[in-house]
Amino acid sequence: MIELKSAKAVEKMREAGRLAAATLEMIQPHVQPGVSTERLNQLCHDFLIEHKAIPAPLNYRGFPKSICTSINEVVCHGIPSEAQILAEGDIINVDVTAILDGYHGDTSCMFCVGEVSKPARDLVEATKQALYAGIRVCAVGARIGDIGHAIQSLVEPMGYSVVRDFTGHGIGRRFHEDPQILHYGKKGVGPRMREGMTFTIEPMINLGTWRVEVMEDNWTAVTLDRKLSAQFEHTILITAEGYEILTPSSLF
Numbered sequence: 001m002i003e004l005k006s007a008k009a010v011e012k013m014r015e016a017g018r019l020a021a022a023t024l025e026m027i028q029p030h031v032q033p034g035v036s037t038e039r040l041n042q043l044c045h046d047f048l049i050e051h052k053a054i055p056a057p058l059n060y061r062g063f064p065k066s067i068c069t070s071i072n073e074v075v076c077h078g079i080p081s082e083a084q085i086l087a088e089g090d091i092i093n094v095d096v097t098a099i100l101d102g103y104h105g106d107t108s109c110m111f112c113v114g115e116v117s118k119p120a121r122d123l124v125e126a127t128k129q130a131l132y133a134g135i136r137v138c139a140v141g142a143r144i145g146d147i148g149h150a151i152q153s154l155v156e157p158m159g160y161s162v163v164r165d166f167t168g169h170g171i172g173r174r175f176h177e178d179p180q181i182l183h184y185g186k187k188g189v190g191p192r193m194r195e196g197m198t199f200t201i202e203p204m205i206n207l208g209t210w211r212v213e214v215m216e217d218n219w220t221a222v223t224l225d226r227k228l229s230a231q232f233e234h235t236i237l238i239t240a241e242g243y244e245i246l247t248p249s250s251l252f
């Protein structure tokens with residue numbers, strides 16, 4: 001069942017979304033060689049608490065930290081750690097989900113640590129374009145499957161692959177709710193979009209195979225071939241005019 005949000009709920013989703021986006025803006029200058037992912041976690045945690053929000057990942061199904069930090073071949077759900085130090089040339093996704101007044105805002109983006117190789121920069125740029133290709137098809141009456149079709153048909157001709165094992169999701173009072181948003185697939189399939197729907201689009205795009213495996217910690221998902229992966233995420237509202245990005249930031 002896909003819940004349609006009231007005007008009041010939408011206003012709260014906007015606030016939560018803006019705060020999640022502001023957290024990414026806050027962390028940007030700290031993403032530097034020599035910094036640990038645990039330091040990024042602490043800064044984001046404290047920023048959210050100071051703004052009267054709760055970091056949704058903390059203790060979510062046993063997740064031990066307040067953000068996800070996914071470096072290089074890590075596809076998603078990387079766990080921040082004191083022992084994990086950013087190095088020149090790394091690409092990292094920081095994924096922030098804020099709960100503010102009971103509503104969730106979920107957004108993530110890639111950061112390049114110092115100078116990054118051309119293949120890595122190109123992958124990051126293509127993944128950002130994939131997110132916006134998915135967003136642009138959103139409108140009342142369009143089908144949820146149109147999103148994945150737009151993403152897949154953009155990146156596969158470029159030689160990249162689309163991760164299958166993780167999806168976007170409806171979002172609201174719950175972190176993950178209906179509908180499930182595939183980042184690949186056919187046009188014209190799935191539920192019709194309606195005014196008041198809120199969901200994330202968060203394509204994970206790989207340099208090599210789309211296949212992934214989850215590490216021993218039961219969270220960290222990595223590419224099977226250990227080649228690079230990138231991801232961007234926005235929370236979207238379907239409006240009478242088309243869509244609204246609920247997690248707007250100056251970063252992407």
Ligand code: MF3
Binds near residue numbers: 056060106202
């Ligand atoms: N923020 C992630 C998403 O985009 C989910 C993280 S779940 C966690 O859906 F438990 F790892 F935090």
Ligand code: CO
Binds near residue numbers: 169
């Ligand atoms: Co999400």
Ligand code: CO
Binds near residue numbers: 096097106107108233
């Ligand atoms: Co997220």
